[in-house]
Amino acid sequence: MLRYVLRRIGQAAVVIFIVSVVVFMMVHMVPGNVVTVLAGTDPTPEVVEALTKRFGLDQPLPVQYAKWAAGAIQGDLGTSPISGRKVSELIASRMGNTLLLAGAAIVLAAVFGIVVGVVAALRRGGWIDTALTGLNATILSIPNFWFGIIMILVFSVWLRLLPSGGFRGFEREGLSALRYLVMPAIALSMDSGAMIARLVRASVLDELSRDYVTVARAKGVRGAWLMRKHIARNAAIPVLTVLGLRFGQMLGGAVLIESVFNWPGLGRLTVEAIETRDVVVVQGALLYFVAVYMLINLLIDISYGWFNPRVRASVGGGE
Amino acid sequence: MAPLLEVKNLSIAFRSFRGVRRVVDGVSFAIAPGEQVGVVGESGSGKSVTMLAAMGLLPGSAIIESDGIVINGRDLSKASDRQWSAVRGDDISMVFQNPMTSLNPSMRIGPQVSESVAVHRRGTSAAELRKVAREMLREVAVPNPDLRATQYPYEFSGGMRQRAVIAMALAGEPAIVVADEPTTALDVTVQAQIVGLMEDLTQKRNLASVVITHDLGLVAEMVERVIIMYAGRIVEETPVGPLFDRPAHPYTRALLESRPVTTERHGRLNAIPGLPPTSADAVPGCPFHPRCTFARDREICRTERPPLTRFADGRASACHFYEEVLAAEEPRTGTGQAAPTAAAADGEVVLELEDVSKHFGKVKALNGVSLAIRRGETLGIAGESGCGKSTMARIAMGLLKPTAGQVRVNGRDISQLRGRALREARRDIQMVFQDPTSSLDRRMRIRSIIAEPMVIAGMKRAAIAARIEALMEAVGLAPHYLAAYPSELSGGQRQRVAIARALALEPDVIVFDEPTSALDVSIQAQIVNLLDDLRQSANAGYAFIAHDLGVLRHVSDAIAVMYLGRIVETGPTDALFCDPRHPYTRALLASAPVDHPKHRRQEKFVVEGSPPDPANIPSGCCFRNRCPLARDICASEEPPLIEVGAAGHRAACHFAADTALLATLPTLTITEQ
Numbered sequence: 001m002l003r004y005v006l007r008r009i010g011q012a013a014v015v016i017f018i019v020s021v022v023v024f025m026m027v028h029m030v031p032g033n034v035v036t037v038l039a040g041t042d043p044t045p046e047v048v049e050a051l052t053k054r055f056g057l058d059q060p061l062p063v064q065y066a067k068w069a070a071g072a073i074q075g076d077l078g079t080s081p082i083s084g085r086k087v088s089e090l091i092a093s094r095m096g097n098t099l100l101l102a103g104a105a106i107v108l109a110a111v112f113g114i115v116v117g118v119v120a121a122l123r124r125g126g127w128i129d130t131a132l133t134g135l136n137a138t139i140l141s142i143p144n145f146w147f148g149i150i151m152i153l154v155f156s157v158w159l160r161l162l163p164s165g166g167f168r169g170f171e172r173e174g175l176s177a178l179r180y181l182v183m184p185a186i187a188l189s190m191d192s193g194a195m196i197a198r199l200v201r202a203s204v205l206d207e208l209s210r211d212y213v214t215v216a217r218a219k220g221v222r223g224a225w226l227m228r229k230h231i232a233r234n235a236a237i238p239v240l241t242v243l244g245l246r247f248g249q250m251l252g253g254a255v256l257i258e259s260v261f262n263w264p265g266l267g268r269l270t271v272e273a274i275e276t277r278d279v280v281v282v283q284g285a286l287l288y289f290v291a292v293y294m295l296i297n298l299l300i301d302i303s304y305g306w307f308n309p310r311v312r313a314s315v316g317g318g319e
Numbered sequence: 320m321a322p323l324l325e326v327k328n329l330s331i332a333f334r335s336f337r338g339v340r341r342v343v344d345g346v347s348f349a350i351a352p353g354e355q356v357g358v359v360g361e362s363g364s365g366k367s368v369t370m371l372a373a374m375g376l377l378p379g380s381a382i383i384e385s386d387g388i389v390i391n392g393r394d395l396s397k398a399s400d401r402q403w404s405a406v407r408g409d410d411i412s413m414v415f416q417n418p419m420t421s422l423n424p425s426m427r428i429g430p431q432v433s434e435s436v437a438v439h440r441r442g443t444s445a446a447e448l449r450k451v452a453r454e455m456l457r458e459v460a461v462p463n464p465d466l467r468a469t470q471y472p473y474e475f476s477g478g479m480r481q482r483a484v485i486a487m488a489l490a491g492e493p494a495i496v497v498a499d500e501p502t503t504a505l506d507v508t509v510q511a512q513i514v515g516l517m518e519d520l521t522q523k524r525n526l527a528s529v530v531i532t533h534d535l536g537l538v539a540e541m542v543e544r545v546i547i548m549y550a551g552r553i554v555e556e557t558p559v560g561p562l563f564d565r566p567a568h569p570y571t572r573a574l575l576e577s578r579p580v581t582t583e584r585h586g587r588l589n590a591i592p593g594l595p596p597t598s599a600d601a602v603p604g605c606p607f608h609p610r611c612t613f614a615r616d617r618e619i620c621r622t623e624r625p626p627l628t629r630f631a632d633g634r635a636s637a638c639h640f641y642e643e644v645l646a647a648e649e650p651r652t653g654t655g656q657a658a659p660t661a662a663a664a665d666g667e668v669v670l671e672l673e674d675v676s677k678h679f680g681k682v683k684a685l686n687g688v689s690l691a692i693r694r695g696e697t698l699g700i701a702g703e704s705g706c707g708k709s710t711m712a713r714i715a716m717g718l719l720k721p722t723a724g725q726v727r728v729n730g731r732d733i734s735q736l737r738g739r740a741l742r743e744a745r746r747d748i749q750m751v752f753q754d755p756t757s758s759l760d761r762r763m764r765i766r767s768i769i770a771e772p773m774v775i776a777g778m779k780r781a782a783i784a785a786r787i788e789a790l791m792e793a794v795g796l797a798p799h800y801l802a803a804y805p806s807e808l809s810g811g812q813r814q815r816v817a818i819a820r821a822l823a824l825e826p827d828v829i830v831f832d833e834p835t836s837a838l839d840v841s842i843q844a845q846i847v848n849l850l851d852d853l854r855q856s857a858n859a860g861y862a863f864i865a866h867d868l869g870v871l872r873h874v875s876d877a878i879a880v881m882y883l884g885r886i887v888e889t890g891p892t893d894a895l896f897c898d899p900r901h902p903y904t905r906a907l908l909a910s911a912p913v914d915h916p917k918h919r920r921q922e923k924f925v926v927e928g929s930p931p932d933p934a935n936i937p938s939g940c941c942f943r944n945r946c947p948l949a950r951d952i953c954a955s956e957e958p959p960l961i962e963v964g965a966a967g968h969r970a971a972c973h974f975a976a977d978t979a980l981l982a983t984l985p986t987l988t989i990t991e992q
Contacts, residue, residue: 211420217376218415219435219487220408222400229434233425309425309471 008301012294019290020072024065027279027286036277038081055081068283077284082276087284090269097167098265101258102250104185105192110243112193117200118227124205132197139194148187148260155183165262184261188254192246199242203235210234237307244300251296252289322349323495323527324411326373327386331365331551334380343369343551344599350495353525357538357559359574360548361839363595366531369548370497374411375403391494408435412488416500418480422472428483429468432456435491455486459516476929477704478509482516489520495527502537506703507866511910511925514540533840535578536912539563544633547571550606551599553627556635563915567636567645569613575650577844579869580914581896583652587851588873590844594809605639613640652914666694668730669827669860670715670748675724677710677884681934684710686884687724692828692860699875699892700864701907705930707884708864712830715862717745729827746776749821753833755813759805765816766801772823790819793856795849811842815849822857830862835870843870850874868911872896877967880904883933883941886960890968900963900970902946905984940973947984948974 035051052058056067071078077087120132156164167180207213208231216230255267262268266285273281331343343365350356360366371377373388375395388396391410395403412435415421423431429452436443436451443451449468456464459482472480481501488496501517502510518541521528530541538545538559545562547555547570555568566572576589593610596602602609604621614620619639627637638644670692677685685707692698702708713719714726717733726734733744749772752758759768769790773783791798794815805813814834821829831850835843847870854861854874865871871878872892879889880903888901899905906926926945931937937944943953952973960971974980 211415211417212423214376215413215415215421215484215487216423216434217404218374218407218413219491220404220406220438221434222404225438229426230423234423307425310473 005298005302008298012298015294016287016291020069020287021065023283023286023290024068025061027283028061028064072284072287077287078280080273080278080281082273082278082281087281090281091266091284091288094264094266094269097169097263098251098254098258098267100181101184101188101254101263101265102247104181105188105250105254106243106247108185108189109192109196109246112189113196113239114200116193116197118204120197120201121204121208129201133201136194136197139190140198142190143256144187144190145256145260147190148183148257151183151187152260165260167263180261180263184257184263187260188250188257192243192250195246196239196242199239200235203238204231207231207235233307237304240303240307241300244296248293248296251292321392322389323352323391324373324529325349325387325389326369327389329369329372329383329385329388331368331372331377331384332382334382339382340597341551341599343372346548346551346553348546348553348556350527350529352494352527353521354527354544355521355542356527356529357542357545358529358531358548359533359535359538359545361533361595361841363550363597364548365551365599366548367499370413370499370529370531374407374413374497375400376407376413405439408491408493409439410493411495411497412491412493414481414484414488414496414498414501417504418477418484419504421484422475422480424472426471427468428456428470428472428475429453432468432483432486432490435487439491451490452486455490456483458489458520459483459486461486477505478512478929481505481509481513485513485516485520489524489526492524493526495529496521497529497531499531500533501530503532503534506929507868507907507910508703508926509929510912512927514912515925517541534912535563535575535840536914539913539916547574550596550602552606552637553635554607554637556627556633558633559916561634563917564649565645566650567630567634567641568607568638569611569644570607572644572647572650573610573612574840576652577841578652578914579844579847579867579873580652581868581872581908581911582914584872584893588844588847589652590848591841592845594811595839595841605637613638613644666696666860668692669694669728670862671725671727671730672711672715673725673727675711675714675721675726677707677714677719678722683933683936684884685714685721686936688881688884688886689724690879690886690889692862694827694858694860695854696876697854697861697863697874699871699878700862700881701866701868701871701878702881703866703930705883705933706881707933708881709832710884711881712750712832712862712864715828715830716748716750717741746772746824747826748828748830749824749826750830750832751814751817751821751834754837755810755817756805756837758817759813761805763804764801765796765803765805765808768805768816769801769819769823772820776824786823790822793822793853794819795845809842810838811845814838814846818846818849818853822853825857826859828860828862829857830864832864833866834863836865836867847873868896868908869914880907883930883936885941885971887942887972888970889960890970891965894965894968898964898968900968900975900978900981901942901972902948902974902981902984903942904970905981906945909985940971948980 035048035055035057038051039047056064068078075088077091079086080090116132116136120129123129152164155162162183163180168177170177213226213230216226221230252266254265255271257263258265258267259271270282270285273285327347329343329346330341332339332341346365346369358366358370368377372383375398377383385396387394390406393406395406429449432455433448433452437448452468453464456467461467461479461482475483498517502513505513514537517528520526530537532538542559544558545556546553547568549570555566555571557567562571563575566575573591577591579588591610596606604623605611605614605625608614608620611620623639625637625639627635628641629635630641636644668691672688672690675685675688688711690698700708710719714721717726717736721734725732728744728747731744733741736744766787769787770783773786787801788798791801796812796815800808800812805816808816835846838846851874863871863874875892877890878892878895879886880901881887882903888895888899888904895904896908899908910925928945931944939955940946940953940958943949946953956973958971958973960969961975962968963970963975
């Protein structure tokens with residue numbers, strides 16, 4: 001098992017290296033950089049030169065990359081020329097908020113998806129199944145941020161039940177800060193929940209048709225026992241994969257929802273950095289997203305072993 | 320004694336988007352305590368559906384009507400799933416066909432075995448459940464049950480899994496076990512082990528059992544009483560004794576006569592013409608009358624459904640003329656003499672494998688195999704799973720490159736060819752696969768399927784059209800099927816299409832990989848006869864891979880027996896069947912189900928275990944760890960394939976010439992009771 005994990009970490013490192021090069025190149029190929037932003041509208045050549053030198057932009061690209069990468073390995077992603085703060089600090093300050101939002105959303109999506117999917121599968125072909133399947137299709141065909149806007153309209157503007165956006169952390173507001181989390185988390189979970197529900201339904205139906213489920217029924221097994229011991233574990237594998245991938249995306253890509261709800265997370269940080277051409281922050285944030293995504297994928301792969309004894313043995317036996 | 324299980328006037332229909340289709344019509348039967356009953360029929364006869372209904376396991380789309388399904392005195396015909404669950408696993412349990420799919424892959428064997436106890440006796444302690452699992456595994460002769468109980472299904476071989484499935488069915492101590500084709504998915508030598516195990520267990524525990532099967536040989540070995548089903552009805556009910564000599568229904572008789580048997584060889588099989596009906600209501604009058612030799616033009620067979628008439632103690636037949644059927648002479652398998660096999664001896668060699676090996680990393684799938692097939696000759700290839708027969712077929716086709724050795728088609732070594740030259744060489748050798756449902760593209764019409772190889776070969780349109788017509792006639796399909804899709808054809812018809820496609824380019828070699836094993840008995844005989852016709856007319860050499868020794872004996876001029884990637888014995892068919900010189904061949908023949916209950920062997924010869932892992936082949940003789948004759952020399956020296964007895968008969972055993980020693984291993988030489 002250890003060898004398997006180490007090998008997967010090695011693979012992840014290679015991917016991160018390739019991505020870091022690509023991110024670095026892309027960001028540097030976009031016209032306009034920090035200098036054009038900081039130097040104002042009509043800069044003198046001296047100012048431009050001085051700024052270029054200060055940020056090391058006069059050096060060849062490979063050298064710039066090497067410096068940046070060497071720092072990144074030690075956790076130093078550079079300093080934002082705009083705010084003057086370290087990129088790693090900026091990311092750290094927003095990371096918790098994004099994790100909270102993504103975590104809440106993925107739990108909501110999983111609960112909604114599993115409950116709706118299992119009920120639909122057990123009532124296959126009945127009116128409940130038809131209604132739930134229709135509901136899922138509707139949710140999937142509407143973008144998440146639209147639900148966000150509608151929720152703000154209903155719960156904040158009309159009913160004045162929940163704040164329309166922002167988040168100031170538990171330190172300042174204690175548990176009542178959770179009121180800020182409700183709507184963005186629900187909005188962010190919508191399409192994932194619907195997708196999980198469809199997957200769970202298909203997966204459970206697939207399991208129900210397996211010979212070993214009939215065999216279990218022939219032993220007198222039924223109801224919750226059947227679901228727990230014979231269906232859940234085997235049906236969980238594809239669901240787990242998609243849950244993990246979605247969570248990885250949310251950790252980096254909740255840009256729209258964070259904007260709609262003015263949520264101080266990494267998505268907003270990235271958007272702000274792009275607007276101010278803060279190359280250093282954009283680079284750092286993108287690299288961070290990739291690393292997190294890889295980490296989640298790694299965790300999913302390792303968890304397969306727990307669900308599939310055969311994988312566990314073949315990786316544990318050390319091929 | 321009150322019956323354990325009684326089904327009264329059961330009818331089953333399935334609701335689908337095409338409407339309601341009735342599959343079982345008015346079936347009644349009873350099973351007494353300790354009784355062994357066989358339910359025999361082809362696919363679609365309703366035999367499995369009937370037994371699933373008797374366990375309350377049919378899906379919601381089934382419409383079930385009956386005057387009672389009584390288990391242990393309780394009528395469950397109106398029971399809820401909760402009430403059924405209380406009975407299943409406790410009073411009645413089931414063993415399913417495929418041990419590879421009937422165990423939950425993510426659950427340890429032990430808890431699966433003891434699960435029925437856990438469900439029915441809630442509150443049984445974990446330690447007690449573990450003990451139940453261990454003891455059950457011990458009872459079904461799984462070695463090292465303490466360790467085995469903690470393993471997962473993938474760590475079990477097919478035979479071990481089926482033992483675990485049987486242990487699972489018996490753990491709740493039911494009074495009756497339903498076994499649905501319990502040996503069909505297993506290798507021949509493992510089949511014999513499982514049959515023996517089930518016989519021991521039913522006797523020891525005084526169990527009643529219902530064995531659902533298409534295999535009359537299994538019935539001859541395992542049961543006392545037989546129920547024959549056709550088109551959703553019981554057509555005959557009889558003790559097993561008179562069944563084989565004096566069947567009382569024309570269908571039973573036709574089934575018996577259409578089997579290829581291991582003990583004799585005939586020119587042709589007596590195939591039942593036509594197809595079984597697709598539903599219980601499809602044919603008016605007697606459902607069997609269109610295929611019946613007794614019905615002839617009799618009005619009553621076409622118009623009136625024959626009732627199941629009891630005419631003797633324990634015997635019943637649903638035939639208007641059962642007295643006539645009973646009075647007919649004893650059923651005979653096959654007619655005519657076998658075609659002379661010598662004709663092929665002077666044909667030129669079309670396929671030759673010389674010292675071919677194929678290794679996939681550590682897995683040695685094929686080790687130094689040599690064989691030759693002449694034009695007009697059929698070489699039968701027998702062996703169990705993992706013996707390398709499919710790898711060999713793929714190497715012969717040029718689909719795999721051998722690790723060592725030469726593969727010559729028409730004298731040309733195809734193992735060195737690449738690209739265009741290889742594609743052209745492949746035209747000379749074609750293949751027919753086991754399952755025509757997956758070997759035919761379901762989105763192509765039959766015409767395009769048969770035309771495809773000819774289009775690729777660049778034949779002219781008019782020539783292709785003419786050839787297709789000729790091929791359809793050769794395989795016995797009416798031209799109107801050309802516009803159909805594979806799904807509109809029956810299994811046997813699809814296999815005919817696959818054969819037509821293989822014949823299209825007039826190849827010199829055709830490889831048949833288990834071409835009849837996915838088909839029903841009555842259809843199998845039709846296909847075997849078709850292959851026989853082709854042998855006479857098409858001028859090719861044939862390799863015929865099969866596990867059914869009856870079919871092999873019938874179609875082959877010569878036989879090669881494979882074990883762990885080697886040919887262990889080869890020779891003319893009759894020599895090999897009558898005078899087998901390798902202990903493994905003897906074991907295979909001894910393990911095949913008998914043809915007739917009078918052939919019940921006095922002495923059993925069942926080899927233990929299953930073939931070892933091809934990644935870990937024993938030293939010396941590859942069969943030594945299962946062989947009852949093994950001596951020191953077998954571990955140190957690999958026996959060469961040496962000439963024995965008849966011309967061309969060779970065996971790879973140190974004792975192949977010691978007929979007295981070999982005679983201590985019973986084989987097909989049968990003692991009449």
